[in-house]
Amino acid sequence: MTSGPVPVPAGSASADSVPSDPAELREVTTAVLREVLGVPEVLPDDDFFALGGNSLLAVRVAGRLSRVVQRRVPVTAVLDHPSARALADTLSPAPGARIPDTEGDRAAPAVAPHGPAVGTDVRNPLTAAQRRVWLLHAVDPERIDHLVTSSFRITGAFDPAVARTAWTSVVRRHEALRTRFEEDDGETVQIVDPEPLTDFRYLDLTALDEAVAARVVSEQVRLQRGTPLDLVTGPPARVLLLRTAPDTYRLEVVVHHIVCDGWSVAVLFDDFLDAYRATVRGEPEAPPPAHRFSDHVRWEREVESRRWPGMTERVARRFEGRTDHLPLPVDPRDVDEHEDGDDVELPVPPEVSAALAGIGKVTGYTRLTPALAALGILLHRISGTDDVLIAVPVSGRVRPEDEATVGLFVNTALARVRLAGARDVPKLLARVHEEVQEVLDCQTFPFDHLVSRLAPHREAGRMPLVRVSLAVQDFAEPAAPPPGLGFGWEWSDPPERQSKLDLAFSLWGGGAGAAERSLTITYRPSLFRRSTVEAWGEQYLVALGRVCDAARRAETCD
Missing domain, CATH: 1.10.1200.10 (ACP-like)
Known part of the structure; x- marks a missing residue:
């Protein structure tokens, strides 16, 4: 991609x-x-x-x-x-060949005008997704589960001075990285500063003893990942570059989720590599993109939000008679709430990866459909519940011009997996497929609007309605540096130190490299032991493989 x-x-x-x-x-x-x-x-x-x-x-x-x-x-x-x-x-407009009509489908996707030119102060309201993040931040400014972290191990002829210049160029290019937040007459607004304010720290550790340098690296990385970002003063991003050997570096980048999502990470570092190359060659900075996050804010407020009232009942109908409680077996322990997160990572067996990669060709289903069905089966087995609600992050980038923009577009959708009456896997898959279609068609409908409409019981420190999420991560990871730059890097997504949900399942590796697919489960150590989550992960992968196999057999028989 x-x-x-x-x-x-x-x-x-x-x-x-x-x-x-x-x-x-x-x-x-x-x-x-x-x-x-x-x-x-x-x-x-x-x-x-x-x-x-x-x-x-x-x-x-x-x-x-x-x-x-x-x-x-x-x-x-x-x-x-x-x-x-x-x-x-x-x-085609021919009779009988019309697209099914849904809320607002006949309206042309209007484009908001461009915002003020770079160099002027920009003040905007928050999007629906940003409002949710801001409210959670306001309740607990010390929380770190909204930090989007990226870690790189860099080898080769990497120049820290060029890297600093390149990062400043990226911040100048993307207004989301120049954004602060404040209250104005009772309403939270985001302010885009005209000039970049960057937090870029560089430490050369090559003169230190190896053991001492290792301790410094560990402490600096801990602080980098565990220190909250101040959204009022800004900037909403922080960079740490450590030189650990003559040709070896550690790059740690933290961006607040209120201005960045998973898709944005690849955009961000693609632009960083372009800016690094331009700096080395003495070329001028790339101009800001024609489409900015401010344009998305206005589009949501002036165009897309008009669809939401008509979508409310359509979305809410899917959850009539739902069961809010998911009785997961827990093993409670005392854990600091800001340290209540860890990851379990498991490789997806090659045969399961291949089956999942080919599911669309065989059945016409996206990968989310069997992944969601398998998670419903797992949760049924460990909880005894046959009606399961699962949070599903959706990209929210429904317009072409959003694709090269750094910002928070992702929305949380809610999927319902009902196993009662589904006597076999093909029947369950068909039911889940319909649910996935609804999730994708209504992906801009704000999660908070759904919560308000359903009015569930709320519990402090917990996300309403759901305890478990599933993400099929199909967006691109940061690209490798081109050979001409003289260095290479290995990207990793560090483990979570504070979990938003009790269990968050993520399937990584959406491309052709099926053997490279992995499963990550982020969990709360205050509720579950690591060995338990590892066992659930293994059971999930077994269920996923069997779901894909059953789907293939059913299509072959048909």
Whole structure:
């Protein structure tokens, strides 16, 4: 997946030039699929999933097509019609081939005007996702579960002075990294400073004894990852660079979640490498992107939020008669709340990775569908509950122009896995598939709005409605530095030190490298022992493999 925006055919077309002829629409759908999937050729009947498609890429396809046809194209149109020809047919205005109408689907995806030019002070309200993070931060400013951390081991001819200049360039480029937050007349606003304020620390430890240097590294990294960021004074990011040997460095970057999500990480470090290369060559800084996070804020406030009242009942209906309580077996211990988090990481067996990677081609389901079904089965086995609510992070980047922007776009959706009456895996998968389609189609609907509508029992220190989450991480990881820069790096996502939920399952490695897929479970040590979570992880992978196998057998029999 590329982190930059992909050109949209006829992206600024007027209503008079919207394609309607079947041949034109096939040309458009073919071009969009080719560019989003990053393949040189797409034939009319090539399968989206067989070409590497997933739910995240389906969102990108739907966003581009919405811009071209000047009406909202739901993600389900891409998932249910996974070829250029079928997709063009469903976009055709011919009778019987219309896209299913949902809340706001007929409205053209309007684009907010650009914000003030760089160099001026920008004040904006918060998005729905940012408001939730801000409220949690206001209750406990010392919490560290909203720190997005990235760690790199760098080897080669890396220049700390160039790195500092490159980071400043990245902060100047992305207004999210120049943002502070304050109260203004009872409303929280975000203020984008015109000039970058950076926190970049560099320590050369090569003169120290090896044992002493190791202790310094451990302490500095602990402080870097465990010290909260001040959102009022800024900056919302912090960089630590340690030189541990003549050609070896440790780079630790912390960004607050209120201005950054998982997708943003790849964008951030792609831009860092570009800025590093430009600095080395003496080239000018890249200009700020045409689309900024301020534009997204205005779009949500002025356009997308108008859809939410009409979506409320549609979303809430899925949770009628729900069971809020998930009786997980716990082994309580006293743990400091700011240290109540740890990770268990397990490799996904190659055969399970291969089955999961090919599930779309076999069944037309995204990877989220079998992953969610398997987690429902696991939670049923360990809790005895056959009606399970699971939080699912969704990208929220439904417009093409959002793709190269650093910011908080991700939203928390809620999925319901009902095992009662599902006598076999294919029936359960079909039920979960419908749930996933609803999750993707309503992915901008704020989680807090759903909580307000459902009015569940709340518990201090706990996320309402859910105790468990599942993320299928299909977004790109930071790219490797190009050979010409003279250094290489290895990226890692450090373990969580404070968990937002009781259990958070994450499947990593969405690309073709199936053997590299891994499962991470973030958990609360105050509730579970590590050995217990490891056992659950192993059981989950067994369930996932059996779900994929059952789906394949069912399709073969059909």
